[in-house]
Amino acid sequence: MPHFIVDCSQSILAYHDEDTINEQIHHTANASGLFAEHEIKVRVNPYKNYLVGNKRDEFIHVFTHIMQGRTTEQKAELSKAIVTQLTQMFPHIDNIAMNVSDFEKATYCNKNQL
Template sequence: MPHCILEYSQNLEQEVPPADLLEAIKSACVASAIFSLDDIKLRSFPYKSFLTGGQEDAFMHVTIRMLSGRTQEQKKQLSHLILEALTQFSLTDVSLSVEMCDMDRETYAKKVVLSQ
């Protein structure tokens, strides 16, 4: 845990490789001291078609899905660390946002299937 999901306008790939953005998000998660490196899962989704306020404006939105139980202060700190990490790329004319989502610890199910 957590699941870090980066959604972004595909036009940003010309300025920053998605792998660099994921690396920055991962570093922010580690810096928060909430998660261990081995538990962080990252993925990204580019959007070819997008509109913001009726215009094709660039955007990045990060959703952090984590098991419930973190304090509001921990979540706030993490969202600010991620936002700071994304601003290091000196992008302009882009909307950056971060959203924290709790996953119910009692109902979350997971199974890792390994090859033998």
């Protein structure tokens, strides 16, 4: 944990490949100081078929899931840092966004907790 899940139009991969996107988001998340580097997970889901405002405009949206306990300000700074990095990488794409959702400690379980 945390998980950074990048939904995007497949066409953006012509500018930067998935490995580069993963590495840049990983680096930016790690630089935030909010997470242990070995726990950061990033993946890209490119979509061939999509609509944005009823058009085929390219898009990137990062869905981020983190363990509860960070402040609203920390989450906002994280979102801004990731969106800034993606905007630098993809200056021609108008639709770049991110949101952060919290995992609830009481209901979270992974294999190591069994």
